[in-house]
Amino acid sequence: MIEAEGLTKIYGNQVVAIEDVTFRVERGQIVGFLGPNGAGKTTTMRILTGYMPPTRGRARIAGYDTVLQSLEARRHIGYLPETVPLYPEMSVRAYLGFMAEIRGIPNRKAAVERAMALTGLEDRADALIGKLSKGYRQRVGLAQAILHNPDVLILDEPTIGLDPRQVREVRELIQELGKTHTILLSTHILAEVQQICDRVLIIHRGRIRADMTLGEALRSRRPDRIFLRVDGADAQVPEALHGLPVVHRVERLERGVYEIQVAPEAREDPSPVLAEAIVRRGWRLLELRPVGLTLEDLFLQVTAQD
Numbered sequence: 001m002i003e004a005e006g007l008t009k010i011y012g013n014q015v016v017a018i019e020d021v022t023f024r025v026e027r028g029q030i031v032g033f034l035g036p037n038g039a040g041k042t043t044t045m046r047i048l049t050g051y052m053p054p055t056r057g058r059a060r061i062a063g064y065d066t067v068l069q070s071l072e073a074r075r076h077i078g079y080l081p082e083t084v085p086l087y088p089e090m091s092v093r094a095y096l097g098f099m100a101e102i103r104g105i106p107n108r109k110a111a112v113e114r115a116m117a118l119t120g121l122e123d124r125a126d127a128l129i130g131k132l133s134k135g136y137r138q139r140v141g142l143a144q145a146i147l148h149n150p151d152v153l154i155l156d157e158p159t160i161g162l163d164p165r166q167v168r169e170v171r172e173l174i175q176e177l178g179k180t181h182t183i184l185l186s187t188h189i190l191a192e193v194q195q196i197c198d199r200v201l202i203i204h205r206g207r208i209r210a211d212m213t214l215g216e217a218l219r220s221r222r223p224d225r226i227f228l229r230v231d232g233a234d235a236q237v238p239e240a241l242h243g244l245p246v247v248h249r250v251e252r253l254e255r256g257v258y259e260i261q262v263a264p265e266a267r268e269d270p271s272p273v274l275a276e277a278i279v280r281r282g283w284r285l286l287e288l289r290p291v292g293l294t295l296e297d298l299f300l301q302v303t304a305q306d
């Protein structure tokens, strides 16, 4: 479990990188940590991994304070930084063995074999890291993060720079690891959060602005847009719908396809009114569905506020 309580970090007496950051990641959850550049993600992750202390507040990993019980806390956390220092001239197995050695991990050989098995690296065990694809190198990064069998993982932009197939493989691997680990994952890719996370945390200008399950995030507001497909007099459709009180704006996306922006003051569900207006004119209604609130909408809304 990850607990952050009132974390504040002030660099050099003046740059307030994060302020009063409080959140929890429960055991077995995968949480997406989102924020624009410079929002404070790396600072928060560095405090959680015990790399530096907060100016105020405290963090606990599996119940251990990251400052007062840093050794215990570190034992429970695995970290995949944005760029993992890998040694291209070493084989995967030799590199992981070396990392296990410098971290003083007991039963080194077994720990290396276990980490390779969990990250699907067994068939590349003897390959030189410098000869691996980026996707496989990212697996090596994940393998070094889980060498000491931590229950918490902090992953910084784990799929950056990978091709679509590798992205899918690494995401599947993270999902698999998520079955047995608590994971905090920073990313700029909203689809990634939507695909693999249970919760989302959005940080903006050093403060947490949203902390909710994905379901809550996407259901948090009534959809204000409706997608329509109509077989009728194409040019007349926008005009006909625009006159309805529930409609604020009609955008024609292509022939017979429209997006309706619902009037903000509309209280009733606009769907029946729209359907009736179309059918009454003798047109055929082929599709009518609310355009769901996307994570991108939420992100833009939250990070637009000061």
Ligand SMILES: Nc1ncnc2c1ncn2[C@@H]1O[C@H](COP(=O)(O)OP(=O)(O)OP(=O)(O)O)[C@@H](O)[C@H]1O
Residues within 6 Å of the ligand: 011, 012, 015, 016, 017, 018, 035, 036, 037, 038, 039, 040, 041, 042, 043, 044
């Ligand atoms: N060592 C430092 N000294 C002074 N200011 C710093 C230091 N590290 C970060 N900052 C500032 O703190 C703020 C938060 O930075 P941080 O790197 O935590 O953001 P981030 O969300 O990780 O951004 P990115 O997505 O670009 O990596 C920024 O304004 C940054 O300029």
